[in-house]
Amino acid sequence: MHCKIAIDGPAGSGKTTVAKEIAKRLGIDYLDTGAMYRIVGLYLHNCGVSPDSTEEIEKTLSTVSIEYKDGKYYLNGKQVGDEIRTAEAGIYASRYGANPVVRKFLTKIQKEICATRSIVAEGRDIGTVVMPDAQVKIFLIASPEVRAKRRYEELKSKGLEVSYDELLKQIIERDKLDSSREIAPLVKAEDAIEIDSSNLSVEDVVQKILEIIKERCSLNFQKTVR
Ligand SMILES: Nc1ncnc2c1ncn2[C@@H]1O[C@H](COP(=O)(O)OP(=O)(O)OP(=O)(O)O)[C@@H](O)[C@H]1O
Numbered sequence: 001m002h003c004k005i006a007i008d009g010p011a012g013s014g015k016t017t018v019a020k021e022i023a024k025r026l027g028i029d030y031l032d033t034g035a036m037y038r039i040v041g042l043y044l045h046n047c048g049v050s051p052d053s054t055e056e057i058e059k060t061l062s063t064v065s066i067e068y069k070d071g072k073y074y075l076n077g078k079q080v081g082d083e084i085r086t087a088e089a090g091i092y093a094s095r096y097g098a099n100p101v102v103r104k105f106l107t108k109i110q111k112e113i114c115a116t117r118s119i120v121a122e123g124r125d126i127g128t129v130v131m132p133d134a135q136v137k138i139f140l141i142a143s144p145e146v147r148a149k150r151r152y153e154e155l156k157s158k159g160l161e162v163s164y165d166e167l168l169k170q171i172i173e174r175d176k177l178d179s180s181r182e183i184a185p186l187v188k189a190e191d192a193i194e195i196d197s198s199n200l201s202v203e204d205v206v207q208k209i210l211e212i213i214k215e216r217c218s219l220n221f222q223k224t225v226r
């Protein structure tokens with residue numbers, strides 16, 4: 001029986017960090033659905049397509065292939081790099097991610113990836129749309145200020161010139177866009193467990209989630225290095 005673990009939450013709450021670590025410790029796959037929205041958002045933006053022009057988006061996406069292999073993402077066969085990790089790519093992902101055509105296109109791919117394996121998938125609508133039957137659903141939150149500080153430290157450590165105030169503004173904008181959109185909004189699934197990581201270390205969060213997984217999934221917990 002496959003173990004499906006969904007981790008949803010707003011930007012900077014720690015989803016990617018904890019999802020990757022949990023997948024590694026359990027020796028199962030991990031899917032960063034935000035990366036897929038960033039790939040599509042950046043691509044559509046660079047093609048000059050408006051987030052509101054559904055017809056244009058449909059036409060453009062008909063020539064796009066997004067693949068996921070061994071934890072890496074490919075756009076039209078070419079591996080995607082750090083270009084999707086900028087704050088701007090996050091905003092494009094959020095804006096285009098509100099379009100029903102983009103959601104239908106990516107949700108289909110995400111469901112196909114998740115259907116055939118035990119997996120930790122993270123994003124905004126995993127527990128509500130992509131894997132509604134997940135045995136474990138986590139809604140990971142943190143205060144906007146804590147999330148902006150984390151993002152600031154992260155981008156600074158990559159040598160990027162960033163402003164905390166600008167990042168806080170962008171995080172609040174993305175929170176609003178992601179939770180107020182018509183289709184697949186960022187909401188806590190009814191059967192999700194909320195964890196506030198504002199004052200928790202990464203290890204604290206990982207341990208909390210592993211405890212929940214142990215109760216609900218019959219997975220062996222050998223430590224594996226992947
Ligand atoms: N509990 C924590 N304590 C301190 N730092 C954390 C914690 N969780 C994550 N971080 C750090 O915060 C930054 C953002 O984390 P991460 O990218 O995992 O968040 P996210 O929810 O996936 O964000 P996004 O949705 O924008 O991708 C990273 O630098 C990560 O190392």
Ligand SMILES: Nc1ccn([C@H]2C[C@H](O)[C@@H](COP(=O)(O)O)O2)c(=O)n1
Pocket residue numbers: 011012033034035037038090093094097098122123124125126174178
């Ligand atoms: N399942 C998802 C994942 C992501 N998005 C959108 C909304 C986010 O703001 C943006 C970037 O995601 P991140 O890399 O910050 O996790 O992509 C979505 O709509 N649905």
